[in-house]
Amino acid sequence: MSRDLFRSRLDLVGGRVEMTHGAGGRAMAQLIEAIFQPALANDFLGQGNDQAVMPLPRSGRLAMSTDGYVVSPLFFPGGDIGSLAVHGTINDIAMSGAVPLYLSVSLIIEEGFPLADLDRIAQSMGAASRAAGVPVVTGDTKVVERGKADGLFISTAGVGVVPPGLVLSGDRARPGDRVVLSGSIGDHGIAILSSRENLEFETAILSDSVALHDLVAAMVAAAGPHLRLMRDPTRGGVAATLNEIAHQSGVGIVIEEGTIPVKSQVIAACDLLGIDPLTVANEGKLIAVVDPAGAGSLLAAMRAHPLGGEAALIGTVVEDDRHFVQMRTAFGGGRIVDWLAGEQLPRIC
Amino acid sequence: MSRDLFRSRLDLVGGRVEMTHGAGGRAMAQLIEAIFQPALANDFLGQGNDQAVMPLPRSGRLAMSTDGYVVSPLFFPGGDIGSLAVHGTINDIAMSGAVPLYLSVSLIIEEGFPLADLDRIAQSMGAASRAAGVPVVTGDTKVVERGKADGLFISTAGVGVVPPGLVLSGDRARPGDRVVLSGSIGDHGIAILSSRENLEFETAILSDSVALHDLVAAMVAAAGPHLRLMRDPTRGGVAATLNEIAHQSGVGIVIEEGTIPVKSQVIAACDLLGIDPLTVANEGKLIAVVDPAGAGSLLAAMRAHPLGGEAALIGTVVEDDRHFVQMRTAFGGGRIVDWLAGEQLPRIC
Numbered sequence: 001m002s003r004d005l006f007r008s009r010l011d012l013v014g015g016r017v018e019m020t021h022g023a024g025g026r027a028m029a030q031l032i033e034a035i036f037q038p039a040l041a042n043d044f045l046g047q048g049n050d051q052a053v054m055p056l057p058r059s060g061r062l063a064m065s066t067d068g069y070v071v072s073p074l075f076f077p078g079g080d081i082g083s084l085a086v087h088g089t090i091n092d093i094a095m096s097g098a099v100p101l102y103l104s105v106s107l108i109i110e111e112g113f114p115l116a117d118l119d120r121i122a123q124s125m126g127a128a129s130r131a132a133g134v135p136v137v138t139g140d141t142k143v144v145e146r147g148k149a150d151g152l153f154i155s156t157a158g159v160g161v162v163p164p165g166l167v168l169s170g171d172r173a174r175p176g177d178r179v180v181l182s183g184s185i186g187d188h189g190i191a192i193l194s195s196r197e198n199l200e201f202e203t204a205i206l207s208d209s210v211a212l213h214d215l216v217a218a219m220v221a222a223a224g225p226h227l228r229l230m231r232d233p234t235r236g237g238v239a240a241t242l243n244e245i246a247h248q249s250g251v252g253i254v255i256e257e258g259t260i261p262v263k264s265q266v267i268a269a270c271d272l273l274g275i276d277p278l279t280v281a282n283e284g285k286l287i288a289v290v291d292p293a294g295a296g297s298l299l300a301a302m303r304a305h306p307l308g309g310e311a312a313l314i315g316t317v318v319e320d321d322r323h324f325v326q327m328r329t330a331f332g333g334g335r336i337v338d339w340l341a342g343e344q345l346p347r348i349c
Numbered sequence: 350m351s352r353d354l355f356r357s358r359l360d361l362v363g364g365r366v367e368m369t370h371g372a373g374g375r376a377m378a379q380l381i382e383a384i385f386q387p388a389l390a391n392d393f394l395g396q397g398n399d400q401a402v403m404p405l406p407r408s409g410r411l412a413m414s415t416d417g418y419v420v421s422p423l424f425f426p427g428g429d430i431g432s433l434a435v436h437g438t439i440n441d442i443a444m445s446g447a448v449p450l451y452l453s454v455s456l457i458i459e460e461g462f463p464l465a466d467l468d469r470i471a472q473s474m475g476a477a478s479r480a481a482g483v484p485v486v487t488g489d490t491k492v493v494e495r496g497k498a499d500g501l502f503i504s505t506a507g508v509g510v511v512p513p514g515l516v517l518s519g520d521r522a523r524p525g526d527r528v529v530l531s532g533s534i535g536d537h538g539i540a541i542l543s544s545r546e547n548l549e550f551e552t553a554i555l556s557d558s559v560a561l562h563d564l565v566a567a568m569v570a571a572a573g574p575h576l577r578l579m580r581d582p583t584r585g586g587v588a589a590t591l592n593e594i595a596h597q598s599g600v601g602i603v604i605e606e607g608t609i610p611v612k613s614q615v616i617a618a619c620d621l622l623g624i625d626p627l628t629v630a631n632e633g634k635l636i637a638v639v640d641p642a643g644a645g646s647l648l649a650a651m652r653a654h655p656l657g658g659e660a661a662l663i664g665t666v667v668e669d670d671r672h673f674v675q676m677r678t679a680f681g682g683g684r685i686v687d688w689l690a691g692e693q694l695p696r697i698c
Contacts, residue, residue: 025584054413064487106417140504145696162402
């Protein structure tokens with residue numbers, strides 16, 4: 001659309017989102033043209049229709065996922081709601097073994113939200129999307145009255161293509177399988193909590209928020225036929241993810257505490273806050289279950305990748321009708337790793 | 350997952366959404382199992398992973414769309430936010446000429462929201478999805494603290510497949526093309542406004558919210574090669590949609606007031622409220638632009654379909670460097686049909 005449509009320029013420094021920016025008229029078109037089109041620029045988004053039309057892969061199966069993002073605060077050490085919304089949905093698609101192809105984004109904005117913050121978040125989405133090579137092809141903005149939302153919520157959806165013959169699913173773990181973790185845990189949750197509670201540590205803890213699809217591609221290339229499933233331990237942390245797998249597959253899981261990578265400052269923060277690192281959200285880590293024959297080549301491929309340098313074999317799938325996740329501690333004892341009962345860490349993602 | 354996971358049953362009569370229902374643990378699993386799995390039941394959703402994996406069409410192109418729904422009130426005459434979220438996204442996909450295939454749904458819920466309302470909305474989504482034959486294959490729920498949202502927001506995304514050779518886009522209107530409208534305008538917006546303002550009319554005005562993809566399929570079958578574009582006049586109404594098309598295609602559009610179907614009670618309500626029916630949102634109507642040679646067969650096919658019985662030829666595309674939309678009135682005069690300048694009808698969808 002041509003610039004002459006708009007009577008005045010959008011004030012990206014001191015301006016604020018108004019109800020008209022969600023009304024489907026000229027102001028909304030201006031918001032999209034001034035902020036989202038430049039930040040997310042790609043040919044599909046540029047089609048300017050209420051949907052985007054793209055080439056379709058000619059083989060494989062279609063993976064689809066969606067996530068809502070309500071993280072508070074919107075900006076945190078190591079990221080913001082924009083990059084998080086891109087990484088999180090790419091990762092949910094990638095956990096099926098799929099190559100992520102396209103993203104959509106739906107923004108629900110509170111009236112009065114600073115346009116400068118909106119612009120910064122849109123640019124962060126664009127940067128994350130370009131770095132991952134997964135374009136945001138279509139989007140929608142809605143505005144609700146002041147007090148009816150908390151600044152900004154984002155829902156992203158995405159699609160990808162699963163290579164022919166690859167079947168990963170939470171119900172495929174079998175006794176004897178190995179459990180692999182791609183790196184240190186708890187960074188995202190602790191980064192959010194620190195910035196929310198104004199905690200300061202000697203070394204800043206940054207969110208690990210990152211797109212994992214390239215690591216996944218390396219894992220599939222190295223050990224595809226041996227892989228049972230992958231899942232990223234976000235809300236509820238490693239504890240929730242392992243319990244989900246145990247219940248979905250009808251098995252037990254035994255993990256070794258000493259093998260689980262955790263940064264010393266994350267341990268310190270968890271001690272201070274009285275929380276268990278196993279229950280803290282991650283946004284750039286994955287858990288894979290692999291048959292014993294594939295574990296070695298899988299771990300080697302992960303460790304050779306920049307996002308899997310600390311990959312570790314953390315446990316084994318066992319027979320257990322109770323579907324318990326158990327941890328052997330460093331001192332030779334053991335405990336049950338349960339799901340979180342209550343809400344320990346609200347709005348972590 | 351087995352029922353023994355959950356310590357107590359969810360109270361779907363008097364219960365309310367708590368923060369734990371969004372925490373990624375047992376309570377969230379219970380919410381999904383008690384409300385969403387039964388309401389939306391299908392094999393893809395039943396995979397129980399963070400993404401769904403489906404067969405991929407072997408020809409055509411991929412259409413993708415998303416929309417956020419923030420309608421207030423959540424329940425209105427003729428529908429609710431659940432059915433609206435299904436219809437709206439199906440329609441955005443269908444406007445590309447695509448056959449809609451799969452939907453995703455992201456819910457952002459305010460703490461304290463009644464579980465009975467959530468269940469009713471989930472059932473409404475399920476009914477709309479089954480009636481349309483387009484399954485909700487994956488979803489996500491987030492919960493935010495009381496006062497940080499307005500009950501419930503839904504973002505749906507969807508994908509579909511555009512038949513080979515069919516290219517519809519907002520920039521394809523050419524002078525001489527005909528503009529076709531599928532039925533009477535203003536019903537959805539007036540239904541929302543009436544229930545919001547407690548207006549009562551002699552005859553209740555119901556939202557026209559409905560899935561249009563079956564009508565679209567009939568139109569493509571009858572006049573596919575003649576179709577330039579389709580668009581559904583939602584936010585901003587017919588006025589916004591025609592202005593978008595005029596700007597995107599670099600043309601003018603002239604419509605005839607007397608040809609536009611509007612129910613008498615909608616006209617009465619608009620008079621009372623001081624608004625123009627052309628600017629009121631619709632959720633079950635579409636505008637098509639077709640070359641002159643295809644207009645006859647297109648109109649005939651539309652009128653033979655249950656959702657197009659009142660289809661009408663309402664105007665013509667003309668050359669106009671100013672990209673004006675003009676209306677000839679019943680008395681032979683004329684006026685410019687502009688986009689809405691302000692926010693007349695907030696949270697209509």
